[in-house]
Amino acid sequence: MTDPTRSAELYHAAHERMAAAVQDLSAEDLDRQVPACPQWSVQDLVAHLTGVAADFVAGNLAGAPRPPWTAVQVETRRNLPMAEVLDEWTVVGPQLEKLVVDGTTSHPLVCNPYVDAAVHEADLHGAIGSGRPPTDLWLTTLGWMLDEPGPLTVVTPDGTYTARPEDGPVATVRTTSYELFRAIFGRRSAAQILNWDWDDPAHAKTWSTTLARLPQTSVSLND
Structure with missing residues (x-):
């Protein structure tokens, strides 16, 4: 579990970086497709985050974080000026941070908003080259996501993690922490995961399609 103050700080910093990255973008750049979220433009991505x-903050958690829930967020703000969307985020972002720090909710997504922010900051980088999230953000995200024993051991230069999807052989693989971070959220293709340093090719074949916790991209991403 991430300390509430630390969770709020990570989220706050990610919010500031992304807002700064998009506030002066042209209409053409705001309409650019996000490779990791091909159904969304940059505008849509910021609409989702807002x-x-x-x-x-409103306690509207029914269906979170499934696509119908996020679709409403995007559609509601799709045709608004980016400045208006960012103004809303400037209001609700600090309210969310206060909610996290006050500890009045135990919902894991609400308590750890930096996780979704981390994933989408990397997505935004892939779309407009705004810069990868800081290392401490994705390492904290990995620590939160991969915090229980599991059959897959992933060795990275920053630490060793275990993954515990429903099924899978006992296996060991070596990769970088950033690649693992992107892969568990579906941002790496099976072909990319197959190219990690696996202990056994058979294990690689199985885990390359079961490691991701979100729907896996069918194309290789380089962000």
């Missing part, structure tokens, strides 16, 4: 904060 909508997540607003919904968490």
